[in-house]
Amino acid sequence: MANNTKDFIVEQLKKQIENFKAEDEQKTFGLVTEVGDGIARISGLSEAMMSEMLEFKTKTGSVYGVALNLDEDSVGAIILGPMGDLKEGDEVVALKRILEVPVGENVIGRVLNPLGEPLDGKGEIKTEKFYPVEKIAPGVMTRESVSEPVQTGIKPIDAMIPVGRGQRELIIGDRQIGKTAIAIDIIINQKGKNMKCIYVGIGQKESKIANIVAKLEEEGAMEYTTVVLAGASDPASLLYISPYAGTAMAEYFLDKGEDVLVVYDDLSKHAVAYREVSLLLRRPPGREAYPGDVFYLHSRLLERACKLNPDFGGGSITALPIIETQSGDVSAYIPTNVISITDGQIYLEPDLFYQGQRPAINAGLSVSRVGSSAQIKAMKKVAGKMRLEAAQYRELAAFAQFGSDLDDETKMKLERGKRLMEILKQDQYSPVDVSHQIAIYYSLINGLMDNVPVEKVSEFELGLYQYLNDMNKEVLDKIKEVGKLEEDIEKSLVKTINDYKDTLDYLMVSEEEDKENK
Amino acid sequence: MKVTAKQYALTLLEITEAKEGKNLEESISKFSELLKNNNQINQIDKILYYFQKLYNQKYNIKEANISIAQKIEADELKKIKESLQDLNKDESLDFKVDIKKEIIGGIVLKYGDKIIDASLKTRLNQLKNSLLK
Secondary structure, eight states: OHHHHHHHHHHHHHHHHHOOOOOOOOOEEEEEEEEEEEEEEEEEOOOTTTTTTEEEEETTTTEEEEEEEEEESEEEEESOOTTTOOOTOOOOEEEEEEEEESSSSGGTTTTTTTTOOOOSOOOOOSEEEEEEESOOOOOOOOOOOOOEEOOOOOHHHHSSOOETTTOOOOEEETSSSSSSHHHHHHHTTTTTTOEEEEEEEEOOOHHHHHHHHHHHHHGGOOOSSEEEETTTTTHHHHHHHHHHHOOOOHHHHTTTTOOOEEEEHHHHHHHHHHHHHHHHHHBBOGGGGGTHHHHHHHHHHHTOEEEBBBGGOOOEEEEEEEEEOOTTTTTTHHHHHHHHHSSEEEBBBBHHHHTTTTBBOOOTTTOOOOOGGOOHHHHHHHHHHHHHHHHHHHHHHHHHHTSOOOOOOHHHHHHHHEEEEEEEOOOOTTOOOOOHHHHHHHHHTTTTTSSSSSHHHHHHHHHHHHHHHHHHHHHHHHHHHSSSSHHHHHHHHHHHHHHHHOOOSOOOOOHHHHHHHO | OOOHHHHHHHHHHHHHHHTHHHHHHHHHHHHHOOOOOOOOOOGGHHHHHHHHHHHOOOOOOOOEEESSSOOHHHHHHHHHHHHHHHHHTEEEEEEEEEOOOOGGEEEEEEEEEEEEEEEEEHHHEEEEEEEHO
16 A cells, blocks of 8 residues: 555656656846845846846845836846845846736635735645736726725715725825724625625734734634735835735636725835835935826726726726825825825814714715715615705804804704714724615604614614614615615604614603603 | 946047057056046946946957856867857857856856756756646
């Protein structure tokens, strides 16, 4: 038996070696003239292509890089990963191909570096296909306007700033304000919604990513999520290519006609990494020392987000870039650039955050330029009125601070506005289903919540979801199925809400009823 | 104005052009005098690098380097040289042969900035990578 296995192994090895064919190609080579800070300058290499892969042959093995600067008699390259024993005079061979990453079903559920190497210790990733990191975005003829919603599960976003499949929605705000939290909540809510997710961490602390991965695993979200990480300790070259690598992985699913959500966390650090690389390559600095092509850096990335028409598979890539501002300054260079590229932004405001309004989404400054065509009809109906209600409340609240003598109508608007603000609050890691969102918004705009005390709103809300789930599941399913608030659905919904209210003991009693009771 | 190494090399090429014997020596010593006066002696490596490049460019010469693991017969070497010359018909090749034990076997040909790596070492590495896949 043992002999048999031995023979088998030998046989297999022989076969593999037999199949091995080597070809001697004429290649272009050069010599390293300068090396340091993750950058190498190479003489020779006369036929190098832009962003071509280069192999640096050191004494202890090969190191890989990418040609970025093609000068008159030298080539500037970034080195991907640690420099190893690379030194002046080492030989460099141009590999005649552009940087590629492994793509396929196998990357799902994994944590990878931007080169597609595993970081989670779960073994090598075996894929058949490789996609180039840089790719031209799909053209006009292949595209279609955004029509399907991404259910984010975050109440203020789904109602006021809806995101559609294929949209690019920027999440912008100061540090520590919950930008990543929103992105992670959205990923968690994609469970069972036919969506692959790719989270690209750019210059993030590895501890933060470890937390995120643990949370995603706990929620079962790693079943459809890939994490691409270029950590804070990785060289700038890896940070620079990581969002492109993440997008390449997304494009595999796009080509299969599937929907993908990509989160870039965050593009400010990406721009900083690119600035570092550019300055080291001696490209002339511009505003804030960024090189002249930072706009192109982000526009070529975000243009790859798209919704393809059915002739081209009908897939989509939804991009959620994140930008960190310095003390709320959205008019800095990178934020304005990315705002102008994306189809809208979710602006998180420190004042709201400290008032306890979390997620701290500023409904006034946040917009979605394509979103409303990507809402289901029922949501559109309730959200329209709700947005009006919110705007009126903001206006009234500003001057109601000065006087107390207000007419009844104004008072009522203010009271309802307060309840609305309570509804817009939401805990982390607890996405709300669309049908639930419609139910709660419906009860607010139709005055069904006017006698719920403001401080009891969140209790009322959670109770209502539970009650609806237990007592009238059909109406929720119907809302999702039909997508519209038809008359019979509306009646059934109102009845259930009223039934639920009858079970509560904290409702306020209006003055008239009070008199009657006496 | 700063004079670059490339400009020095070009100057050297021009002043030495079509000169022989004593004349040539004189020009070279004048050139080194100039370098000394300009405090540019430390640039000499770079200047020579560019000079070689420019010289080769001007007279259509390519440097060709043949690396082998061990000594081979003279007529074999001649064959290799001839086939290399066939690849570069328009240029005259300036051959250098060196023995590099670390390539184990086979041959590495370099000419201009082209390389044909047919060494046993590279082959073994390729085999290793294909077996690991």
